[in-house]
Amino acid sequence: MAADVQATTLGLDHRKLAMWTFLGSEFLFFGAFVSAYLLYITTTAGGPGVEIFDIPFTSISSFVLLMSSLTMVLAHNAHAHGDLRRMRLWILATAGQGAVFLGGQVYEFTTFYNEGLNMTQSPFASSFFVLTGFHGLHVFVGILMLLSLYALSLTGKVKANQDVKTEMIGLYWHFVDIIWVVIFTVVYLIPEIAVL
Amino acid sequence: MEDTEADASQGHHPTPREYVNIAIMLAILTALEVSTYFVDFGRIAIPLLIILMTIKFIMVASFFMHLKFDSKLFGRMLYGGLILALGLYAVTLIILFFERAPSA
Amino acid sequence: MSTSSETKPLRPAQETGLLSWLGTTDHKRIGVMYFFTTLVFFALGGAESGLLRAQLAQAEQNLLTEEIYNQVFTMHGITMVFLVIMPLSAAFFNYLIPLMIGARDVAFPRLNAFSYWVYLFGGIFLYSSFLLGGAPNGSWVGYAPLASDSVSNMGFYAIGLQILGISSLAAAVNFIVTILNMRAPGMTFMRMPVFVWMALVTNFLLLFAIPVIAVALFMLQFDTLFGAQFFQPGSGGDPILYQHLFWLFGHPEVYIMILPAMGIVSEILPVASKKPLFGYAAVVFAGAAIGFIGFGVWAHHMFTSAIGPVARSAFALSTMFIAVPTGIKIFNWVFTMWGGKLKFTTPMLFSIGFVSMFTIGGLSGVTHAIVPHNAQQHDTYYVVAHFHYVLFGGALFGLIAGIYFWFPKVTGKMMSEKLGKLHFWTWLLGFNLTFGPMHMSGLLGQPRRTAVLPGELGSTVELYNLLSTAGVVVLTGSALVFLYNLLHSIKRGEESGLDPWDARTLEWLTASPPKHHNFDKIPTVTHRDEFWHRKYAEDESGMPISVPAGASEDHDGEDDPDEHIHMPDNSLWPFIMCIAFLPFGYGLVFLNPWLFGLGVLWMVVGYFGWIVEPLAEGDDDDVPDDVHDRPTVGATTH
Ligand code: HEM
Ligand SMILES: [Cu+2]
Numbered sequence: 043m044a045a046d047v048q049a050t051t052l053g054l055d056h057r058k059l060a061m062w063t064f065l066g067s068e069f070l071f072f073g074a075f076v077s078a079y080l081l082y083i084t085t086t087a088g089g090p091g092v093e094i095f096d097i098p099f100t101s102i103s104s105f106v107l108l109m110s111s112l113t114m115v116l117a118h119n120a121h122a123h124g125d126l127r128r129m130r131l132w133i134l135a136t137a138g139q140g141a142v143f144l145g146g147q148v149y150e151f152t153t154f155y156n157e158g159l160n161m162t163q164s165p166f167a168s169s170f171f172v173l174t175g176f177h178g179l180h181v182f183v184g185i186l187m188l189l190s191l192y193a194l195s196l197t198g199k200v201k202a203n204q205d206v207k208t209e210m211i212g213l214y215w216h217f218v219d220i221i222w223v224v225i226f227t228v229v230y231l232i233p234e235i236a237v238l
Numbered sequence: 239m240e241d242t243e244a245d246a247s248q249g250h251h252p253t254p255r256e257y258v259n260i261a262i263m264l265a266i267l268t269a270l271e272v273s274t275y276f277v278d279f280g281r282i283a284i285p286l287l288i289i290l291m292t293i294k295f296i297m298v299a300s301f302f303m304h305l306k307f308d309s310k311l312f313g314r315m316l317y318g319g320l321i322l323a324l325g326l327y328a329v330t331l332i333i334l335f336f337e338r339a340p341s342a
Numbered sequence: 343m344s345t346s347s348e349t350k351p352l353r354p355a356q357e358t359g360l361l362s363w364l365g366t367t368d369h370k371r372i373g374v375m376y377f378f379t380t381l382v383f384f385a386l387g388g389a390e391s392g393l394l395r396a397q398l399a400q401a402e403q404n405l406l407t408e409e410i411y412n413q414v415f416t417m418h419g420i421t422m423v424f425l426v427i428m429p430l431s432a433a434f435f436n437y438l439i440p441l442m443i444g445a446r447d448v449a450f451p452r453l454n455a456f457s458y459w460v461y462l463f464g465g466i467f468l469y470s471s472f473l474l475g476g477a478p479n480g481s482w483v484g485y486a487p488l489a490s491d492s493v494s495n496m497g498f499y500a501i502g503l504q505i506l507g508i509s510s511l512a513a514a515v516n517f518i519v520t521i522l523n524m525r526a527p528g529m530t531f532m533r534m535p536v537f538v539w540m541a542l543v544t545n546f547l548l549l550f551a552i553p554v555i556a557v558a559l560f561m562l563q564f565d566t567l568f569g570a571q572f573f574q575p576g577s578g579g580d581p582i583l584y585q586h587l588f589w590l591f592g593h594p595e596v597y598i599m600i601l602p603a604m605g606i607v608s609e610i611l612p613v614a615s616k617k618p619l620f621g622y623a624a625v626v627f628a629g630a631a632i633g634f635i636g637f638g639v640w641a642h643h644m645f646t647s648a649i650g651p652v653a654r655s656a657f658a659l660s661t662m663f664i665a666v667p668t669g670i671k672i673f674n675w676v677f678t679m680w681g682g683k684l685k686f687t688t689p690m691l692f693s694i695g696f697v698s699m700f701t702i703g704g705l706s707g708v709t710h711a712i713v714p715h716n717a718q719q720h721d722t723y724y725v726v727a728h729f730h731y732v733l734f735g736g737a738l739f740g741l742i743a744g745i746y747f748w749f750p751k752v753t754g755k756m757m758s759e760k761l762g763k764l765h766f767w768t769w770l771l772g773f774n775l776t777f778g779p780m781h782m783s784g785l786l787g788q789p790r791r792t793a794v795l796p797g798e799l800g801s802t803v804e805l806y807n808l809l810s811t812a813g814v815v816v817l818t819g820s821a822l823v824f825l826y827n828l829l830h831s832i833k834r835g836e837e838s839g840l841d842p843w844d845a846r847t848l849e850w851l852t853a854s855p856p857k858h859h860n861f862d863k864i865p866t867v868t869h870r871d872e873f874w875h876r877k878y879a880e881d882e883s884g885m886p887i888s889v890p891a892g893a894s895e896d897h898d899g900e901d902d903p904d905e906h907i908h909m910p911d912n913s914l915w916p917f918i919m920c921i922a923f924l925p926f927g928y929g930l931v932f933l934n935p936w937l938f939g940l941g942v943l944w945m946v947v948g949y950f951g952w953i954v955e956p957l958a959e960g961d962d963d964d965v966p967d968d969v970h971d972r973p974t975v976g977a978t979t980h
Contacts, residue, residue: 050524051524051525052311052523053309054309054523056519056523058308058312059519059522062311062315062316063315063519064515064549065315065316065319066315066318066319066320069319069320070319070322070323070550070551070553071553071554071557073324073326073327074554074557074558074587076327077327077330078557078561078572078583080331081334085577085579086578087571087578097272098272098275101268101275104268108261108265108294109261111261111298111302112257115301115302119253119254122251161570162568162569163577164571164577164578165571165572165574165577165578165579165580167571168561168564168570168572168579172560172561172572176560194953194954197954209304212302212303213303216298216299216302219298220298220299223298224291226271226291227271227291228291231271231272231274231275231287234275235275235283236284311522326590326637330586330590333586333641333649334580334582334583334586336650337653338582338648339647339648339650339651340650
């Protein structure tokens with residue numbers, strides 16, 4: 043690990059420090075959306091409310107996202123040991139699981155839409171779609187970064203001793219996962235119990 | 239923030255096996271969470287869900303994100319942001335739910 | 343760009359000409375670009391305020407239609423806050439932070455260029471609204487549901503501010519990492535210049551406040567453009583949520599605007615008084631405390647809105663409490679001057695102007711915090727007087743002091759002191775003439791954001807308004823003096839030499855203007871006010887005596903440069919990528935999927951161009967023997 047410790051004041055890598063700084067601020071971002079959702083949880087303007095959630099379905103896609111964190115950390119582990127081939131395999135697995143999660147979200151949104159819940163219908167609907175949609179956007183950006191990492195490791199731009207790059211993207215990915223851990227409980231499970 | 243806090247990279251990172259074990263624990267916790275939907279846990283359901291969520295959160299942050307083995311500053315950045323967000327939005331929601339001006 | 347990869351340098355390497363500016367990653371050049379861009383926006387914002395005052399010069403006038411008036415006051419506010427004060431502070435951050443901490447650049451030079459270009463295109467985007475169906479007219483706070491009504495044109499507001507927020511957020515991450523991680527050897531936290539401290543606090547405020555307004559703006563945008571229901575009372579939406587989110591950002595924002603100026607003044611007063619800053623630790627601590635408490639007072643903007651009595655009392659208390667660290671700072675500045683050998687140079691005059699005008703604004707702020715008072719004052723011109731005393735009398739005076747003070751650093755020349763003093767006195771007069779009377783007219787009931795001054799308020803209020811308008815005339819003349827002085831001195835100013843003010847901090851250790859790599863040799867810091875301590879020792883009684891030249895490592899003794907200084911290469915990708923914000927933004931405002939798609943695609947292409955660009959700046963640092971050449975690391979030791 044000596045390679046990525048620069049002669050910086052704190053002995054920390056710039057890029058990791060930057061990523062952590064940024065992630066700290068993201069709580070303020072998602073927190074505001076979650077607050078709006080909690081405020082409007084029963085404000086359904088006569089339309090569907092939380093009873094529309096399909097908990098078994100969401101549980102599965104949540105599980106997939108959670109497990110993508112495992113493959114992500116294995117990718118970093120492989121990279122840290124200089125094993126780019128394994129690293130690429132795990133990266134693809136991670137991106138794939140991310141894509142499954144996104145696909146699940148698209149399916150969920152369309153189902154809700156067909157069941158009469160759309161974004162313009164009520165404050166509840168708006169806050170639900172926009173919150174989970176922005177989370178989905180984060181996953182999408184993560185997939186994009188994973189794929190570029192994959193491609194660049196093929197071209198030799200990302201080298202075997204540059205595991206900080208994988209680590210950084212990993213930090214982002216795990217963070218997006220953590221946010222979903224919170225959303226799954228606060229947006230789906232608890233309302234399902236408390237409101238119904 | 240102490241000054242030259244060079245406590246980065248204290249070597250020991252978990253092995254792949256340990257990562258898998260953590261993932262299995264996360265899976266079990268998730269299963270427990272989902273079970274609250276099928277089984278009636280009564281009044282402990284919500285506190286239980288919150289505790290499970292917190293454990294999962296901390297596990298991912300500590301092990302997958304290496305907070306446990308990395309510089310303390312990183313943890314402060316993350317949990318600092320989290321605590322600030324929790325505090326501000328809690329007060330906001332309390333005002334919105336319970337502290338409205340009496341309507342004239 | 344791609345063509346340049348065929349020739350020898352891996353990245354564009356022009357040192358002069360347009361391309362050298364479009365592709366620059368040098369923090370000093372970026373700082374200069376920020377500076378001149380804010381001048382342009384300041385002229386626009388100033389012209390808008392001229393229109394407003396012309397309309398209000400007399401009662402019942404109709405120079406502007408109400409529609410235009412609303413657009414003009416909204417754009418005036420947005421311009422001054424987001425396109426002038428914040429980026430002007432960013433100009434100082436850019437130029438000074440690396441120099442003051444003894445680094446060669448910021449942590450992420452290309453990201454730094456990105457921040458600038460996003461800011462520029464965000465500003466252009468906002469201003470283009472005048473030509474594209476009308477500027478936003480729902481005030482800089484953008485309260486919903488008025489703002490989500492299409493008559494308010496607030497699409498441009500919601501998206502324009504979002505774009506500017508990206509710029510600030512990227513810059514905040516960049517500066518935080520730079521300050522934490524790139525200090526010269528020996529530059530401990532408690533040896534950092536106060537300006538750097540205030541920059542650190544400001545950037546943390548940005549880091550945590552920007553995401554909140556991002557959410558408020560996204561919600562507003564979804565309501566405005568896509569029919570979402572966040573703030574629509576018709577379906578049960580709650581406009582008060584918007585107010586909370588806006589002010590959760592908005593109050594930290596006012597400290598984002600004032601703390602950099604406080605930092606500047608804390609640098610100038612000691613120099614012009616020939617004394618160290620009184621109570622350095624207290625000033626730093628108070629700055630951090632202001633930053634922290636600043637997050638806990640937002641609802642004082644909502645005393646007359648829907649918050650209950652308990653919340654009102656709590657926020658009144660926290661608001662009064664925040665005046666304590668502010669007061670601490672004021673005392674420290676005063677005691678810094680106390681007993682000093684004061685030199686009334688132009689930067690010093692502006693600094694003293696800052697302290698006195700800001701104090702007035704702070705005091706009227708405390709009166710707002712008293713809830714029954716607030717009910718009388720809210721939305722009157724008294725509030726307008728308050729925030730102009732803190733923003734114009736405070737932030738802007740401080741920033742102008744900084745311009746005069748660091749002009750010799752940037753150009754190697756002096757600005758004319760004579761014109762500078764003329765500028766100061768007319769500026770002070772014009773400012774007080776414009777905003778002083780607003781206290782009175784506000785207390786007499788003149789409402790804010792109202793296009794026509796109601797005649798029924800009486801002739802006293804009319805007189806006050808006329809005085810205000812006269813003040814703007816004085817200010818305009820004063821601004822022209824400044825502009826002339828600035829441009830003339832760039833060309834023909836007197837040579838300043840290396841240390842015109844007998845300064846105290848590291849940036850004066852190097853040449854003026856500094857070389858591209860700032861320092862030939864990264865200085866090792868052993869004291870707070872390091873530069874001063876290299877020039878002076880103390881005799882037994884504590885009086886400073888100058889160290890004979892050559893007895894100490896001195897600024898022009900900079901031979902023996904560090905070997906292999908690699909500076910970050912230029913890159914055009916930040917510029918190219920940021921152009922995408924225009925089609926992206928227009929696509930959203932006009933709901934045009936093609937434009938939007940083009941913007942997204944462009945951004946993705948820019949992103950890939952950015953990451954595959956050869957990293958000759960030494961970012962491929964993980965190659966072992968490259969490690970010690972890492973140029974962006976101020977702390978390189980060898
Ligand atoms: C001593 C510290 C301060 C106190 C106690 C204070 C208090 C207040 C209060 C209570 C209001 C709400 C007035 C109303 O609308 O009814 C207000 C408004 C405002 N303050 Fe301050 N303030 C302080 C410092 C500052 C500073 C440092 C700035 C900026 C540099 C600032 C900028 C503003 C602005 C822009 C508004 C008007 C917001 C609007 O458009 O409604 N204040 N202040
Ligand atoms: Cu405030």
